Amino acid sequence: MALLEEWRAYAYDQQADQNKMQAFWADYFQKEKGVYEQLLENPDEEVRGTVKELAEKYGLDIQTMVGFLDGINDSLKEKNPIETMDEDTEVSLAFDKEMLYKNMVDAKADWLYNLPQWEKIYDEETRKQFYLEAKKMNTIIKPKKIGRNEPCPCGSGKKYKQCHGRTRELEAELQEMLAQQAQE
DSSP: OOHHHHHHHHHTOTTSOHHHHHHHHHHHHHHHHHHHHHHHHSTTSOOEEEHHHHHHHTTOOHHHHHHHHHHHGGGBSSOOOTTTOOTTOEEEOOBOHHHHHHHHHHTTOHHHHTOTHHHHHSOHHHHHHHHHHHHHHTOOOOOOOOOTTSBOTTSSSSBGGGTHHHHHHHHHHHHHHHHHHHHO
């Protein structure tokens, strides 16, 4: 079993004792915070090494380092081969600062995006802008539904039900007929 599979099997085990998992995640988040504090001190320095070397550098066990690599991978300039990596796989922690900040916000990891090291990287206004952009990244905005008696948005001057609304109604009828035929 690859390292990443082992990490995910343990970290996301649905049958595990909830108290044990809560303690596990609290410990993990503290360790994760420590690594980010160090990385953000020199944000333009590329940190490279094997999984084992980086685990030793940051005082982590291999499993925790794999979890960290899994978490940061979407924020890296070049993704690591996390699906197939082993202890001797060479990895990079060269991250895109803006993407990292936004991903931390998206993950609701306030203990990370509020680290004081960010203040040296981006001013308050920029961080606020990134925060708002990150909040919008996964927001789904449904388009306003057109009422049957409203003017058709195509500009024909007809009511929606007499123009494009009628086309949708016919498409729905056709799909229903085809479904009935398929059942027969």
